Structure formats: C-alpha cells, structure tokens
Amino acid sequence: MNLYLRGHAYKYAAEQILLTMFPSERPEYPETGPAAGEDDCAVVTLSRGAVFATAGTALRYGGKRQRGFARVRLSALTDKLVTDRLLQRCIKLSFYRAAAALLGQRPAWGALTGIRPGKLATQLMESGLDAQATVQAMVREYDVTPERAALCTDTSAAGLSVKRVLEPRDVALYVGIPFCPTRCAYCSFVSHSVEKSMRLIEPFLAALNREIEAAAAAVRDLGLRVISVYIGGGTPTTLTAEQLASLLAELRRRFDLSACREFTVEAGRPDTITDEKLAELAAGGVTRISINPQSMSDEVLAAIGRRHSAADILTAYAAARRAGIPAVNMDLIAGLPADTPEGFRQTLDTVLELGPENVTVHTLSLKKGTRITLEGTPIPDRAAVADMLDYAGQALRGGGFRPYYLYRQKFISGGFENVGWALPGFENLYNICIMEELCSILAMGGGGSTKLVAAATGRIERIFNAKYPYEYIENADRICAAKQEIVDFYRKEMSWTI
Numbered sequence: 001m002n003l004y005l006r007g008h009a010y011k012y013a014a015e016q017i018l019l020t021m022f023p024s025e026r027p028e029y030p031e032t033g034p035a036a037g038e039d040d041c042a043v044v045t046l047s048r049g050a051v052f053a054t055a056g057t058a059l060r061y062g063g064k065r066q067r068g069f070a071r072v073r074l075s076a077l078t079d080k081l082v083t084d085r086l087l088q089r090c091i092k093l094s095f096y097r098a099a100a101a102l103l104g105q106r107p108a109w110g111a112l113t114g115i116r117p118g119k120l121a122t123q124l125m126e127s128g129l130d131a132q133a134t135v136q137a138m139v140r141e142y143d144v145t146p147e148r149a150a151l152c153t154d155t156s157a158a159g160l161s162v163k164r165v166l167e168p169r170d171v172a173l174y175v176g177i178p179f180c181p182t183r184c185a186y187c188s189f190v191s192h193s194v195e196k197s198m199r200l201i202e203p204f205l206a207a208l209n210r211e212i213e214a215a216a217a218a219v220r221d222l223g224l225r226v227i228s229v230y231i232g233g234g235t236p237t238t239l240t241a242e243q244l245a246s247l248l249a250e251l252r253r254r255f256d257l258s259a260c261r262e263f264t265v266e267a268g269r270p271d272t273i274t275d276e277k278l279a280e281l282a283a284g285g286v287t288r289i290s291i292n293p294q295s296m297s298d299e300v301l302a303a304i305g306r307r308h309s310a311a312d313i314l315t316a317y318a319a320a321r322r323a324g325i326p327a328v329n330m331d332l333i334a335g336l337p338a339d340t341p342e343g344f345r346q347t348l349d350t351v352l353e354l355g356p357e358n359v360t361v362h363t364l365s366l367k368k369g370t371r372i373t374l375e376g377t378p379i380p381d382r383a384a385v386a387d388m389l390d391y392a393g394q395a396l397r398g399g400g401f402r403p404y405y406l407y408r409q410k411f412i413s414g415g416f417e418n419v420g421w422a423l424p425g426f427e428n429l430y431n432i433c434i435m436e437e438l439c440s441i442l443a444m445g446g447g448g449s450t451k452l453v454a455a456a457t458g459r460i461e462r463i464f465n466a467k468y469p470y471e472y473i474e475n476a477d478r479i480c481a482a483k484q485e486i487v488d489f490y491r492k493e494m495s496w497t498i
Contacts, residue, residue, distance in 0.1 A: 001042060002030050002040065002041035003041070003042055003044065004030070004043045005029075008045075008046035008091070013088035013089075013092050014044050014095060016092065017113055019113075020107060020113050021103065022099070025040075041060050042059045042095065044056075048074065052072065053090065055069065055070050055090035055091045056094050057091075058098070059102055064102050068093070068095060068100075068101065069097065070091075070097065072089070096110070096111035097111075106143055108386070109148055109415060110144040112142050116435060116437075117406070117408065118405075120152070122159060122436070125160065131154075135150055155403050155406040158402075158405065159435070162436070168455060169222075169223060171440045172227060172442070173226055174229075174230050174442070174448060175230070175236075176234065177445060178204075179200075179234050180238055201469075207473050208247070208445055209250050210480055211444045211465075211479055212250055214480040214481075215254075218442075225256075226257055227260060228261060228262050231247075232264075237273055237277055238269075241274065241276040241279075241280045244281065244284070248284030252284070252285065261429055262430065263284075263287050264290070264428065264430060265286050265290075267316075267320070269292070269306075270291060271306075271307055273316040278320055278323035281325060287326050287327060288357075290328075290329040290358075291328055291330055292329075293310070293330060294333045295344075296313065297310065297338070297346070297347060300339045326357075327357040328358070332360070334363050334392065335363055335364035335379055335384070335388065335414070336379070339380060340380065344388040344392075345395075348361075349395070352396075359421045361392045361418070363385060363389065363414065365410070365413070380413075385414040403421055404421070404431070405435045406418065406419050439455070440453045441453075443463075444465070445472070447467045449464050449465070450462065450463040452486065454493035456493075456494070457493060459493060463486070
C-alpha cells in the first residue's frame with residue numbers, strides 16, 4: 001500500500017498500524033502523489049490548531065474510501081518523549097478508525113500495536129486504576145476486546161508483583177544453544193540442524209565457556225545478583241548428557257547462584273530427551289524444563305517437520321516426572337498447518353490431563369524464511385485460530401491456570417498473541433522479567449541478546465552476539481571483550497556505588 005505522510009515523519013507509527021489492519025500489505029513511499037483515482041493508498045496527516053493537534057487518515061482500498069481522525073490537546077505535549085508518544089498514538093488511531101470503518105471489522109487488539117500491549121495496562125494500573133477500570137480504559141481508548149484487556153491486566157499484575165520484590169542488583173542469565181535435531185516448518189530462530197553441523201558443537205561449547213567466564217567476571221566486579229537462569233535455543237537438549245553436565249557445572253563454577261530462584265532448560269523436542277540427560281539436568285539444579293509438543297496430532301507433527309510422534313511426547317513427559325524436576329512447561333501453537341479447532345482442543349485437553357505446571361499457548365507467526373511462508377503451506381484461517389485461542393483461555397482458567405506473561409509478534413496469525421499460563425506459584429520469573437523489562441538479561445551463546453535495564457531511568461541498551469554457530473566461534477574474542485560494556489553501563493546508569 002502506498003503511504004503519503006503530510007505534516008510529520010512518524011513513518012514507523014503508520015507502518016505498524018498498516019500491518020495490523022492489512023497484514024498482507026507492505027508500505028511503499030512514492031515520491032509524488034497520490035494520483036487522482038489512485039487506489040490502495042493512505043494519506044496520513046498531522047496538523048496543529050490553537051488547542052489540538054489532529055491526525056487524519058484518508059484511506060482508499062479495494063475501491064472504497066474512508067476517513068479517520070484523532071486528536072490530542074497541545075497542553076499535553078510537554079517534553080519530546082511525551083510529544084512523540086502522544087502524536088504517534090493519534091496517527092495510529094486515525095488510521096485504525098479509517099481502516100476499521102472501511103473493512104467493517106475490528107482486530108482483537110484494536111489499535112494497539114507492538115509486542116508488549118501489557119505495558120499500557122501496567123502504566124494504567126501504576127497510575128492508580130484497578131483491574132476493572134484498566135480493562136474499561138483499554139476498551140474505550142484503544143478498542144481492545146474485553147477478553148484481551150483482561151489478559152493484559154492479569155499479566156501486568158504478575159509483572160507488578162515481581163517488580164515490587166526486585167532489587168537494583170538483580171539480573172537474569174540467558175544461554176543460547178543454537179542447535180536443533182531438525183528444522184521445523186514454522187521456525188525462524190537462528191539454529192543449525194545437527195545433521196549438518198555436528199562438527200561445530202564442540203568448538204561452540206569451548207567458545208561459550210570463554211564467554212561464560214567473561215560474563216561472570218563482569219557480574220562479580222559489579223556485585224550483581226543472579227536470580228534466574230534460562231538455557232534456550234534452538235534445543236539445548238540436542239547436546240549430549242556429558243555436554244549438558246559440563247555446561248551446567250561451568251555455569252555453577254563461574255557464577256554465584258546462591259540467590260537463584262529458578263533454573264530453566266528448554267528440552268523442547270521430545271526426540272532429544274533421554275533419561276540420562278534428564279538425570280544430569282536434575283543433578284545440575286535445573287528446576288524447570290520445557291517439553292514442547294506444539295501439537296498432539298501426528299498429522300500436524302508430520303506437517304511441521306517433526307520427527308517424533310505424540311506418543312513420544314507422553315514418554316518424554318513421564319521420564320521428566322521420574323527425574324524429579326519440579327516444574328514442566330509445555331508449548332502449544334495455535335494455527336499450525338493441518339490443524340483444526342477440534343484437533344487443537346484435543347491437544348490441549350491431552351496436555352492438561354498430564355498435569356504440567358506451565359502451558360504456553362503461542363499463535364503461529366508467519367515469518368520470512370520459514371518453510372510455511374516460502375512454500376505457501378495452507379494454514380487455518382483467522383476464525384479457526386480465534387476458536388482455538390478462545391477454548392485455550394476457557395480451559396486453562398477452568399484448570400486453575402492464570403496468564404502471567406504475554407507478547408505479540410509481527411505477522412502473527414490473525415493478529416493475536418502468545419500467552420504464558422501457570423498454576424499459582426509456578427510463574428516463570430525469567431519470562432516476566434524479559435517481557436516487562438524489569439531487570440537486565442545478560443545473554444551468552446549463539447544469537448544471545450543482552451538487554452541492560454536501568455530501572456531508575458528506564459534506559460535500555462542492547463548487546464548482540466553473533467547469530468550462527470560458525471560466526472559465534474570466529475568472533476569469540478570480540479564477544480568476550482564486549483562484556484566490558486555491561487560494566488560501563490552499570491557504572492554510568494546506576495546510582496549505587498560499585
């Protein structure tokens with residue numbers, strides 16, 4: 001769709017709401033126009049009067065025309081940060097109102113864009129609104145459905161409860177293991193199939209040990225306190241039992257984990273789980289693992305390229321329970337190829353019968369580079385995905401689960417969301433901290449992204465590791481040296497003496 005911006009340069013705001021309302025469109029910016037009679041375009045304007053700044057969108061699409069408007073008082077435009085935020089909100093609302101009227105439909109998240117809609121709920125609750133008033137405000141001001149607004153208030157409440165007990169020195173650790181047994185059809189994560197890269201695992205682990213040593217030195221120098229460890233990927237249990245044991249021992253040798261409240265390892269693929277590996281995880285102090293079926297339908301598993309059956313998931317789950325690991329998370333994906341609302345309901349019912357402490361319900365994200373996108377694989381439509389997610393919410397709440405973290409993604413099917421559900425007392429601290437940006441996440445390993453958070457100022461700084469295993473190995477010196485940036489950030493941003 002052609003976008004024409006008049007009176008402002010808030011390109012990103014216009015693009016966000018365009019992708020929300022017209023997922024199949026991509027923004028184009030012609031140097032001239034719009035031409036008379038031009039279709040599939042939007043003219044997005046911003047003007048200031050004596051009292052208000054007004055955003056307007058003139059939308060032409062599919063032979064139809066519609067306009068939308070939103071405004072904000074000039075007196076509310078104080079500093080640059082506030083001004084940018086409020087003006088961008090007006091632009092999004094004007095575009096949203098034009099598109100909603102033209103299409104005759106409203107997405108579940110209304111005019112909200114971005115991956116963290118819970119941020120808005122948190123701001124409203126911290127301003128003094130209770131949960132009910134927060135839901136009403138989100139429905140009224142952003143046209144969010146009451147069900148999604150309630151999800152936000154629940155997850156924001158979980159985040160606020162964690163925020164109240166965190167201390168300035170608290171940090172979480174992330175370790176990325178970018179290897180998988182095979183690549184799933186929906187996957188866009190940076191990972192290598194061990195079928196093609198087995199020879200890279202040992203040199204990768206050697207480089208990782210060097211980075212762990214460098215990160216631990218920074219943590220010691222700063223007097224930081226590790227409260228959570230999360231080993232993700234890829235699929236960490238692609239490693240052998242001996243490799244896993246060595247990695248866990250190295251983390252415990254280098255970091256003081258005496259204040260650590262949880263230790264998670266993604267054991268997502270049941271075809272990588274063995275009794276020997278689970279025994280090493282339990283002995284290494286792991287308190288939570290993920291066994292991720294995505295679906296309990298053999299037909300769906302085959303369609304996404306999984307080389308295991310639903311029966312293998314049951315076997316892996318039973319083995320995890322025998323190993324004595326305290327908590328198990330199980331990931332599901334709504335909207336997978338070959339799935340149906342009935343099939344998804346059967347999957348969720350089967351998972352709930354097993355009795356995991358956590359269930360994460362993702363919505364399929366149609367990212368570039370995945371086999372589903374490249375091959376144009378048929379997937380369930382928006383109505384079918386909505387049916388799946390509605391059932392998930394009802395069944396999980398009925399089973400005593402509560403939503404505790406939530407995020408959205410670009411190109412997510414139907415414009416929906418991903419939600420982590422937990423039984424009371426089993427909320428994953430790492431997931432809350434990273435989604436709510438409550439403390440620094442110090443990342444190690446392939447594709448790791450360190451996020452440094454200064455709670456007092458709200459400033460966030462990121463440090464990115466090399467993505468692919470061979471790049472990570474080749475750049476080990478630079479990656480280790482970059483740990484000095486952690487020290488520099490804390491010495492500059494934090495008020496306490498180091």
